Amino acid sequence: MAKRNLRKIQIDLRQFALPCPRVGSIEAHSGYGQTPKLGQEIHQNIQRKRIREVPGYVAEKKLSIEFEREQYLFVISGRADGVIEGSQFQVEEIKSAFDVEGLEHKLTVDDNHPYVWQLRTYGYILYKQTGEVPDLKMLLVSSRNFKQSEIYFELDIEAYEAWLALRLAELVEETKIREKLFKKRVVSSEELQFPFSSPRPGQVELIENIQVGFVEEKSMVIQAPTGLGKTIGVLYPSLKDSLARGQKVIYVTPKNSQHQVAEEAVERLQDQGASIRPLTITAKSKMCFKAEPLCNPQYCEFAKDYYKKIAENDLINKVSKLRSLSQKKLQELGEQYQVCPFELSLEAIERADVVIADYNYVFSTRSLLGRLELPLMEPNQKANLVIDEAHNLPARAQDYFSPAISTRDLQNIIPSLGKINIRFQKRAQLLCEEAIELIESYHGESRTIQINFEPVFELESRMREFLSEYLEADIEIQTQDGVLKLVNLWSDFAQASELQGPEFFQTYQKNRLYGEINQTLKLTCCDASVHLNEVYKSFKNVVAFSATLKPFSYSMKLLGFYELTTKCLEFVSPFPKEHRKILLIPQISTKYKDRPANAPKIAQAMERIMAVKPGNYIALFPSFEFMKDVEGYLRDSTYQRLVQQREMKADRVDDFLSFMKSADKPTLLLAVQGGIFSEGVDFPGDMLIGAFVIGPALPNFDFEREQIREYYERSYDKAQAFNYTYVYPAMAKTIQSAGRVIRSENDKGIIVLMDSRFLETTYAETMPQGWFQQGAQELVSGKIISDVTDFWNSIQAPMESEVEA
Ligand code: SF4
CATH class of the missing domain: 3.90.320.10 (Lambda Exonuclease; Chain A)
Structure with missing residues (x-):
């Protein structure tokens, strides 16, 4: 039959x-x-x-x-x-x-x-x-x-x-529900409309290129500047393709703060009638109901019988009927059914159409990759992966695989051990001191070593026994509990022993931090590209984009893409070129040895340029120390100064931004490249009319970095090893810094690059299309102040485009 x-x-x-x-x-x-x-x-x-x-x-x-x-x-x-x-x-x-x-x-x-x-x-x-x-x-x-x-x-x-x-x-039963979800997604794909009636210049080209890339089954590495509308320009075709196959999009960003841009893009699609359900994965610590996310049934009632409660209350289906999978809604359900809201958010992944999450949920050693894949997998039934701000991914991924433990980390725990139950204080402190002594036993100069993990394991085992006793005692676990911190920190490091391969090396490092000697044991991963490529296999299509990914050969390698199966695209700024003046001052050197002699020149150049057109400016330095040196030479009192501090809290950053928005007096913000003010921050309109990029921020030249360079020499192109280690990461910061000025089509401003190295080919080749015609030499001016004056004068007169508008 x-x-x-x-x-x-x-x-x-x-x-x-x-x-x-x-x-x-x-x-x-x-x-x-x-x-x-x-x-x-x-x-x-x-x-x-x-x-x-x-x-x-x-x-x-x-x-x-x-x-x-x-x-x-x-x-x-x-x-x-x-x-x-x-x-x-x-x-x-x-x-x-x-x-x-x-x-x-x-x-x-x-x-x-x-x-x-x-x-x-x-x-x-x-x-x-x-x-x-x-x-x-x-x-x-x-x-x-x-x-x-x-x-x-x-x-x-x-x-x-x-x-x-x-x-x-x-x-x-599960399959019937999934089939319904699949069908709904296919219909949603057909109905999905681009949310703007007139796309920006370049946006149509971006969307069409991505669609062609999907047909050709190629991964995509896309460099596109601010203003192109790249978030929606990438999300829209990625989602349309995913939904048409009954699947979802996973959209990852390097920072929680950047989730918002993706969320707004999804909202725009929803406003146009798109029937899609977004989910943002919020960090466990923010979702957790307890003082500490200590996830076991002895401590947490929301962990106890979690799987049983989910099944008995049919919570997955309840979740799938919600219009929005917001943190608030998931916490309400968690409270109502006494289940962990974070874990519930992970269960909700399957029913969401767009999942917005930090990189670590996809790429770290503790990723949620298994949760992102559908249980009923057919070859075509894989999600699309979108990687935002992709220039950050290689370093972030290397960090996930580069565990370290330092005497400072442990010393910072000691005060909190003084707050735990008195019965446990002495033993906890002794364990912490033992851990510090173990690191100190390596003493001497910073160097590569072979860490002997035996005593690390032995101490870890005693810490675990102590932790069991501590948790079983009838005492209150406090927020930021010192014992938990100590044991987790040490256990994480002990587990690092499992990381092995030619891309790893181990070091003992000694340096001075805030006036104190700090000693560190570290496993460094020089290159996470193999791991990243492994992750991509869980997805149907991968689109990585950023404003700074050139040279593409470098980004492709470190992002784990293969040349033959990857399409690289660059898009130019859609904003009128006349709104922006880029100048290069090669008479300044910011090389380490030249900094003392150049600090007064930099301060003077900035003040002269700012005097032409008062307003808000930002100066971005390669280090805090150099920033302080230059600040010491600033004389102009017509400007208020804001100075970035190390480890600034988010509310303080917001204070600075609000201040610049409403400042009634011109302001100069002094900050560092690669920091909180140089990436992922918007300074729209008059909030910023100029940026000084003080030299390329080359990473510190230390023995750890040199080991990485040697790895690149062995594994990649020998001639490119220095550029991979120092120049290209520095230029990504430079271009991000320069990108703060023009954020919308009405923004106007100047970008001043200070350092002769910007003229060198390896530096200049990373600069976006549209910065110059033939070479970076075109950005050098013999009469800077008159050029700046002319630029601002030309801006005062109405632009041709504005007259037409
Ligand atoms: S299971 Fe959930 S609620 Fe319980 S401690 Fe862990 S994160 Fe917190």
Whole structure:
């Protein structure tokens, strides 16, 4: 008889094998969510050993089974870590964990755990294939010391099939809901309209190019200046393409503050009638109901029985009926049903059409990648990924993989240890002092080292024991609890031992910070491009954009894109060129050795230029020290001065911006390149009429940076290693700094670049199209003040374009 026309649904076995009905709490070994990427090497080593030692051992055995229910054919597939074929018929799952004792305890007391259902499902597939019931073995391995332990489970076929019937019924319901969501998205795609009746110049070209890129299945690296409307210009085609495939867009930015721009773009689409549901992932610390996000059922009632409460109250479906998945709404639901609102926001990802999140939710070692993928995955059913401000991604990704611990970090915890329950104070302080001594034991000059992780693990183990005792005692956990901070900090560093490969090196660093000696142990990742590329595989299309991505060959490499499958595009500013004057002063040198001699010249040049046209200006320096030096030479009292401080709080930054908006006296803001005032901040209209970019802000020339340069020499183009390490990152800051002046088509202003290096080809080639015709020499003026005067005079007279308007 011919098979019915069934809809085939592919399901990864790990997403299939879940307790039914759901049970469990949010905790370290819950078994829900994604298995960590780290630890794969441990798996492979054990498998190789097992192949050598155990006759009939097959590693990574591909297993698959089909179940027919209603109109669906569910195809469940996975790879069992090991199957022993022959007389000792056995299926083996390997689980590695840093805290393997905790996992062992969990699995021993809970045989309704997702890991056990995985093992049973492999066993059941083998039983269906061979008619024999295999033994089930869980092999637990410590990623800390590689110690192993085994737990055996039975496969009771009758009990398994009872669970199976429930799970398949549940899947049928889930699939119907998902199909409805898919269909709704396809309709939304057809209806999705660009929200402006007349797109800006360049915007149509941007959208069309992205659409062509999707057809060609190419990743895209796009440089586009402010004013092009690039956020909506990238989001619109990305969303249209995703929705047409029943999927969503994941939109990532480097800072929470930049989420707002993306949220506003989504709102504009909604205002035009788009039926789309956005979700912004808000940081756990902001969503959490407790004093500390200590996510385990002993401490937090919102973690306790979380999965059970979600299922019993049908919360995922309740969430999917909400028009907006706002932080407030999710917290209300969390309160009402006593579930963690942060975790609930992650559950809501599946039902959202646009997810706006920080980079770390996609790219860090603790990313949510597993949550961003649909459980029912077909090749085409992958989200599109949009990376905003992509010039930040290589350094951010390297940071995710560059853990460090310093004596200062630990010393900063000591005061909070004095506030904990008196019973625990002394021991906590001793543990903290031991940690400091361990770092100090490396003493001497800054250098590359091989960190001996044995004593780190040993101390970590004692800290964990202490933490258990601390949490089990009936005491109040405080906000910013010192014990939690200490143990988390040290544990995170201990786990860094798992980071290995040619792109890593380890250092001991000694420097002076705020007058005190600070000592640091650090693992540095020189290049996260392989990891980034791995992440992209979870998405159908990837579009990375920013105002500063040139040279493209550099950005492509460090962003993890391959030349053959990537399309690079540059767009020019849509604003009238006559609104902007760019000048280059090569007589100034900001090289470190030349700074004392040049500080007075810089101050004088700024004051002369500002005197031509009073208003608000910003001066962006390569360092705080140099900024202070130059400030000392400023004489003009007709200007108020605002000076950026190190580690400025957000409300203080807002104060500065409000001040500049309403200032009744001309203001000069002194700030650093790459800082809070030079990127991601808008100074519209008269809030800023000029920017002085004082030299390229080359990263500090230290031994760590030199190790990175040597890595680039070995791995990439030797001749380009210096540029990759120093010049290109510096120029990204320069161009971001210069970009503060012209933020809208009515903005007018001057940009003054000070340093002869800006004339060199390697520096000039990174400058955006439209800054000059042939070369940066065109920006040099022999009569700066008269050029600036002419520029402002020409601005006073109505522009041709304005007359027409
Ligand atoms: S409410 Fe806070 S502590 Fe509880 S699970 Fe959520 S984030 Fe963790």
